[in-house]
Amino acid sequence: MSREQARQVLKEAQRIAVATHVSPDADAISSAIGLVQILRRLGKTAEAFCDDDLPARLKALPHAGEIARIARGPFDLLVSLDASDPGRLGKAFAELQGIPLLNIDHHITNTHFGTINWIDPSAVATSEMVLWLAEDLGVTLDAELASILLAGIVGDTMGLRTANVSARVMHEVTRLMEAGASLPALVDALFNRRPLAAIRLFGQALAEARMEDGVIWTVITREMRAASGLTHANDLSLSSFLIGAEEARIAAVFTERDDGKVEVSMRARPGYDVARVALAFGGGGHPPAAGCLLPGPLEEAIPPILRALKAAAQNSQGKTPGEP
Numbered sequence: 001m002s003r004e005q006a007r008q009v010l011k012e013a014q015r016i017a018v019a020t021h022v023s024p025d026a027d028a029i030s031s032a033i034g035l036v037q038i039l040r041r042l043g044k045t046a047e048a049f050c051d052d053d054l055p056a057r058l059k060a061l062p063h064a065g066e067i068a069r070i071a072r073g074p075f076d077l078l079v080s081l082d083a084s085d086p087g088r089l090g091k092a093f094a095e096l097q098g099i100p101l102l103n104i105d106h107h108i109t110n111t112h113f114g115t116i117n118w119i120d121p122s123a124v125a126t127s128e129m130v131l132w133l134a135e136d137l138g139v140t141l142d143a144e145l146a147s148i149l150l151a152g153i154v155g156d157t158m159g160l161r162t163a164n165v166s167a168r169v170m171h172e173v174t175r176l177m178e179a180g181a182s183l184p185a186l187v188d189a190l191f192n193r194r195p196l197a198a199i200r201l202f203g204q205a206l207a208e209a210r211m212e213d214g215v216i217w218t219v220i221t222r223e224m225r226a227a228s229g230l231t232h233a234n235d236l237s238l239s240s241f242l243i244g245a246e247e248a249r250i251a252a253v254f255t256e257r258d259d260g261k262v263e264v265s266m267r268a269r270p271g272y273d274v275a276r277v278a279l280a281f282g283g284g285g286h287p288p289a290a291g292c293l294l295p296g297p298l299e300e301a302i303p304p305i306l307r308a309l310k311a312a313a314q315n316s317q318g319k320t321p322g323e324p
Contacts, residue, residue, distance in 0.1 A: 005116060009102055018032050021090075029064060038134050081316040082107075105130055109278065125155070125156035128149075134149075150176040153169070163288070216245050227250050238265070258294075272288075272315070282294075
C-alpha cells in the first residue's frame with residue numbers, strides 16, 4: 001500500500017479516529033497528535049486516543065491533554081499509528097470495529113492488520129511519515145506542528161543518534177527547526193529531565209543488572225515502583241542505557257505492571273536483531289530496538305525471553321560489540 005493511497009483515504013474521510021499503542025512513547029504520541037492537527041486544519045473532525053496513561057514528560061506536548069482513553073464515535077475511518085499489531089491498540093480498539101482501518105507504521109514487524117496498510121521501515125519514526133502526509137495534503141508547517149512532529153523523530157532516534165539517521169532526516173529536522181521547532185528544548189525535555197522518583201528507581205534496577213552470554217538484563221518489580229513512587233517505569237529508557245555496557249550485545253528490561261503483565265524492552269548493538277525475538281512473543285519493533293508484553297508472572301516471563309535473547313546474541317551477522 002502506497003503513501004499516495006494513504007493520502008487519498010484521508011482526503012475522503014470526514015470523521016477520523018486516530019489511535020496509537022499502549023505504553024506510548026514520544027513517536028506514538030507525536031504522530032497521533034500531529035495527524036489530528038493536520039486533519040483538523042483540513043476542516044475534518046479528528047480525535048486521538050490511547051488506551052493508556054501518558055508519561056509525564058509527554059504531557060507537555062501541545063494538545064497531549066486532548067488524547068482520550070476511548071474514542072467515542074461515530075467515525076468513518078480509524079487510523080492506527082506506530083502500532084505493529086492490533087493488540088498494541090488495547091481495549092479501545094474494540095470500540096471501533098466495523099469501519100475501515102488505515103494502518104500507518106514504520107516497524108518492520110508490522111503484521112499488516114489494516115484494511116489499508118502503509119508500512120515504511122525506511123522511515124526513522126512514524127512521525128516522519130506524518131510529516132510526509134502534511135506535505136502531501138498541503139498543510140503548512142508552523143511552530144506548533146513542527147514541534148509536535150520533531151518530538152517524535154527525536155524520540156525514536158534517541159536524539160538523532162541511531163544508525164538510520166540520514167542526510168534526508170537531517171534535512172527534515174532542519175525544515176522543522178526553520179518552521180519554529182526547538183531541537184535543544186525537545187532533546188532536553190525528552191532525555192535530560194526526569195523526576196527524582198525515576199532516578200531512584202533507575203538506581204534500584206541498575207543494582208539488579210546481570211550479564212549472561214552477552215545479554216545484560218534487569219527487572220523492575222511492582223514493589224520497586226511502589227517504593228520509588230513512579231507510575232510509568234517504561235519511561236526510564238533503561239534498556240537504552242544498559243546496551244551501553246561494553247560487554248553487552250543485547251539488553252533487556254522486564255517491567256512488572258500493576259495488572260501483573262510483564263513489559264519487555266529490548267535493545268541491540270549493530271549487527272544483532274531483537275525484533276525477531278519480540279515478534280516471536282507477540283511484540284514488534286526494529287532490529288536494534290523492540291519490545292513485547294507477556295501475561296506474567298515475572299518469574300515465568302523471564303526464562304523464555306532470556307533463552308531467545310541469548311540465542312540472538314550469538315548471531316552477530318559478522319559484527320562484534322564495539323564495531324561501528
